[in-house]
Amino acid sequence: MFELLIRNGTIVDGQNRPRYEADIGVVHDRIAAIGQLGDAEAQVVIDASDRVVAPGFIDVHTHSDAILLSQPHLISKTLQGFTTEFLMLDGISYAPVNRRTVHGWIHYLRSLNGLRFEQYTGWESIGDFMSLLDGKTAQNVATFIPYANVRTLAMDPGEQRPNDYQRVDLQNLVRQGMAEGACGLSTGLDYVEQCFASTDELVAACQGMRAAQGVYVTHVRYALGTLEGVKEAVEIGRRAGVPVHISHLKGRNEEEVEALIDYIDLVAVNEVDFTFDCYPYLSSSTMLQYLLPQEIWRDGVFGAFARLTDPTLRDRFQRRLDTLDLSSITFAWMPGRQNRQLAGMTLEQYARRTKRRPADALCDLLIEESMAVLLVFHSEERGLEAEFLAHPCSMVGSDGIFFAEGKIHPRQYGSAARVLGHYVRRKRLFSLEEAVYKLSGFAAARFKLKNRGVIRKGAYADLVVFDPETIADNATFDDPHQPATGVEHVIVNGAPIVMHGKPVSSALPGRYLRFGAE
Numbered sequence: 001m002f003e004l005l006i007r008n009g010t011i012v013d014g015q016n017r018p019r020y021e022a023d024i025g026v027v028h029d030r031i032a033a034i035g036q037l038g039d040a041e042a043q044v045v046i047d048a049s050d051r052v053v054a055p056g057f058i059d060v061h062t063h064s065d066a067i068l069l070s071q072p073h074l075i076s077k078t079l080q081g082f083t084t085e086f087l088m089l090d091g092i093s094y095a096p097v098n099r100r101t102v103h104g105w106i107h108y109l110r111s112l113n114g115l116r117f118e119q120y121t122g123w124e125s126i127g128d129f130m131s132l133l134d135g136k137t138a139q140n141v142a143t144f145i146p147y148a149n150v151r152t153l154a155m156d157p158g159e160q161r162p163n164d165y166q167r168v169d170l171q172n173l174v175r176q177g178m179a180e181g182a183c184g185l186s187t188g189l190d191y192v193e194q195c196f197a198s199t200d201e202l203v204a205a206c207q208g209m210r211a212a213q214g215v216y217v218t219h220v221r222y223a224l225g226t227l228e229g230v231k232e233a234v235e236i237g238r239r240a241g242v243p244v245h246i247s248h249l250k251g252r253n254e255e256e257v258e259a260l261i262d263y264i265d266l267v268a269v270n271e272v273d274f275t276f277d278c279y280p281y282l283s284s285s286t287m288l289q290y291l292l293p294q295e296i297w298r299d300g301v302f303g304a305f306a307r308l309t310d311p312t313l314r315d316r317f318q319r320r321l322d323t324l325d326l327s328s329i330t331f332a333w334m335p336g337r338q339n340r341q342l343a344g345m346t347l348e349q350y351a352r353r354t355k356r357r358p359a360d361a362l363c364d365l366l367i368e369e370s371m372a373v374l375l376v377f378h379s380e381e382r383g384l385e386a387e388f389l390a391h392p393c394s395m396v397g398s399d400g401i402f403f404a405e406g407k408i409h410p411r412q413y414g415s416a417a418r419v420l421g422h423y424v425r426r427k428r429l430f431s432l433e434e435a436v437y438k439l440s441g442f443a444a445a446r447f448k449l450k451n452r453g454v455i456r457k458g459a460y461a462d463l464v465v466f467d468p469e470t471i472a473d474n475a476t477f478d479d480p481h482q483p484a485t486g487v488e489h490v491i492v493n494g495a496p497i498v499m500h501g502k503p504v505s506s507a508l509p510g511r512y513l514r515f516g517a518e
Contacts (some may be wrong), residue, residue, distance in 0.1 A: 002042035003027055004494060006465065009048030013455040014055035014441030016433050024053060026461040029493040029509075034457055044496065046489050048465050052432065055440035055453045056083025056140075056462030056492065057416050060277050061247050061397025065093050066115035072510075073138035075503045076402060079483040080416040080473075081439075081464035083492045084140040084452065084513065086397070088126070089247060090188030090219045091147040095129035096173065101152045104301035108192060110335065110372035111287045112401060127180035134512035138497040138504075140462070142449060142513040144186035144217055145177035147205060148193040157300035159196045162204075170201075171208030178208075181514030183447040184215035184245070189229070190222050192301060195294045199232055206240035214515065215447065217245045223294070226251065227259050234268050243273035245446070248399045249388055250278060252379075257387055264393060275446055277397035278388040280418040282381055283477070285332060285401055285409035288366060288373035291324075292317055305371060308363045318359035326351065326358060332374040333406030339369065343406040344478070347375075374401065376409050378477065383427075389419065390429050395443045410480045414473030417484035421472040432468060448516040465489035 002025035011034070012019045025033035025040060033040075059082045064074060068085070077085065087093065094105055094115060102124075106115050123129045126143060133141045154169035155162055162170060174185055185206060187194050197205075206216050216237050220229025230246055237244035251257035268274045289304075293316045296304045307313055326348035333343060342350065350365075351358040366373060388394055396419055400412035416439055423429040444453025451459045464487060471486025490498035495509035 002032060002040060004044045004046070004461070004491065004496070005037065005040060005042035006046045006048050006053055006463070007037070009051055009053035009465065011455055012052050012054045012433055012436045014436055014444075014453050016437035016441070019052070019433060024455065024463070026491070026494045029460055031455065031457055031459050031461050034455065046465060050467070051465050051488065052468050053455070054081070054436045054464045054466070055455055056464055056490065057081045057396075057439040058084040058086070058443040058449070058453060059398050059400070059415070060086045060395055060443050060447070061089050061399050062086055063089065063112050063399070063401045066109070066113035066119070067402050068133055068137050068141065069115070069119060072136055072508055073497065073503055073505060074402065075483060076413045077398075077400070078138055078490050078498055078503060079487055079501070080414070081466060081487045081490060082139065082416060083462040083464070083490060084142060084449070086183075086447075087141055087143045088146045088182075089144060089186050089217070090191060091186050091194045092188055092191055093146040093149060095123060095126045096149050096153060096177070098124055098153060101149070104152070105149065107371065108301045110370065111333065111374040114403060125180060126177050126182055130181065130512045133510070135510070136508055137510035138508055139492060139510045140513050141510060142447065142515075143182050144184050145174055145182045147185055147187045147197070147202075148191060150174060150177070150205070151193045151197065152300075157193060157303070158298045161198060162201055167201075167204050170205045174205055174208030178212045178214050178515065181512065181517065182214065183515040184217050184242075185209060186217045186247075188219035190219065190290065190294075192297045192304075195223070195297065199236060202236045203239045206236060206242050210241045212515070213242065215243045215245050216240065217247060219247045226256060227263060230260065230263065230268065234271050234274070237272040243275075244268075246276035248278060248284075248397060249276040249394075250282060250385055251388075254384065257384055261387060261391065264391070269393065275393045275395065276388070277395050278385055279396065279398050279411045279415050280385055280389060280423060281409070281411055282379040282384050283409065284377045284379075285399075285411075286375060286377075288362060288375050289371050291320060293320065305367070308367050314359045314363055317363065318357060321358045321362075328378045330376050330378065330407065332376045332408050333403040334369045334373045336369050339365070340405060374403070374406070374408070376407065376477065386423070386427070386429055389423060395438045395446065404481070407477065408480050410473065410475030410477060413475035413480060413483055417471050417486065418473040420466070420468070421486070425468065425471075449513050450516065450518050452513065461491055461494040463489075463491040
């Protein structure tokens with residue numbers, strides 16, 4: 001007698017091995033049997049005839065930190081088959097914090113994660129924050145240690161280098177995060193605080209997790225150029241003696257793609273334990289404040305707000321904007337109700353409407369919206385991401401940002417389905433087995449999520465049943481809030497959270513998955 005039985009499925013086991021036909025029997029939270037289970041009975045029976053049964057998909061790069069506190073079943077993700085969300089990416093999040101730093105982080109991250117001040121309940125450590133999600137979400141969650149949060153606890157804001165005592169504090173905070181279950185250290189070297197961190201400083205911080213072999217996960221220093229940023233990341237990993245993982249890797253043109261792939265194949269994989277993630281779009285999304293000159297952050301988050309009126313800074317901002325195609329960057333979301341109608345408008349159109357130069361119009365908008373403005377950067381979708389998706393070092397991270405209102409990037413709703421539909425079925429970029437491996441087993445092994453990401457006896461029953469002939473991403477840039485189709489059933493820790501394509505709203509079986517823990 002099983003609690004759940006999946007019959008007649010085509011098993012793609014997450015280990016990049018050939019598919020096979022079998023039934024799967026689940027008892028409690030584990031796969032108890034795989035094979036021809038004959039007359040076995042179960043409380044819940046799923047007929048998977050002509051369907052693929054795969055391990056639950058793992059999104060290794062998200063910005064779901066805050067939304068899961070208020071919306072524990074994130075259907076934009078579960079209807080793609082994602083059963084695990086990685087949090088605290090790009091070195092910025094809501095923990096670790098203290099009473100001195102927390103308000104700055106809530107303010108800074110409003111247009112990325114959406115947390116409001118009244119939602120803060122007093123947590124400080126990574127363990128505190130993750131306990132708010134453990135057993136309280138539909139999906140599993142895992143995390144990294146966000147370096148900017150660590151840096152603001154150990155040092156005053158700004159460009160100064162850590163002294164010997166502060167370097168020890170940085171390392172101890174990293175060790176604490178690893179002890180609380182994080183899978184490594186994340187950085188975003190173009191964001192607040194981290195933009196001032198030197199290579200030497202980051203090597204020292206990573207040494208705090210060398211004994212545990214946590215992974216250095218980085219949004220590289222794009223100010224150097226993507227290739228130079230990747231080279232710096234490899235240097236950090238090599239000198240610190242830790243694995244390296246590059247976040248949302250992409251190239252802007254064919255020459256840059258070729259240079260990056262050549263460097264990875266000829267150098268990176270030979271110097272460090274190297275992987276990366278990418279999402280199946282060329283267009284991207286981030287906060288408007290990302291475009292500001294980095295010197296604005298010298299006095300921290302609230303100091304930056306005060307400097308938005310500085311004419312010298314505005315002039316530097318304008319020079320940066322002059323290098324961009326403002327007709328290809330649109331507003332995605334902002335909190336002010338009076339400005340919500342700007343969603344979908346380009347920065348060029350907005351500046352023209354205000355009859356001011358773009359730097360002045362956008363700085364004033366940031367003041368009006370308390371720095372919380374989200375953008376989408378549109379690029380012609382020419383498939384330049386395909387070579388990264390197909391690379392043996394790559395796995396999938398959506399980099400999704402969710403706001404129910406506005407025109408967010410469709411990657412929040414479409415990433416996994418686009419890999420399986422567009423790139424497997426239509427483009428035949430790689431096999432279904434390889435795609436599922438990139439979505440599940442590879443990520444689980446990389447970040448030491450034991451008995452996850454695979455279908456085998458004794459593994460946790462995180463499972464997805466989908467139709468390989470119909471799975472598709474439906475979200476577009478004009479209409480992004482369109483769930484993927486083709487995923488019929490999703491199981492997390494043995495409990496259905498999607499049945500017959502519909503969310504099971506009462507099911508919250510997700511757990512906090514700790515690095516290396518059973």
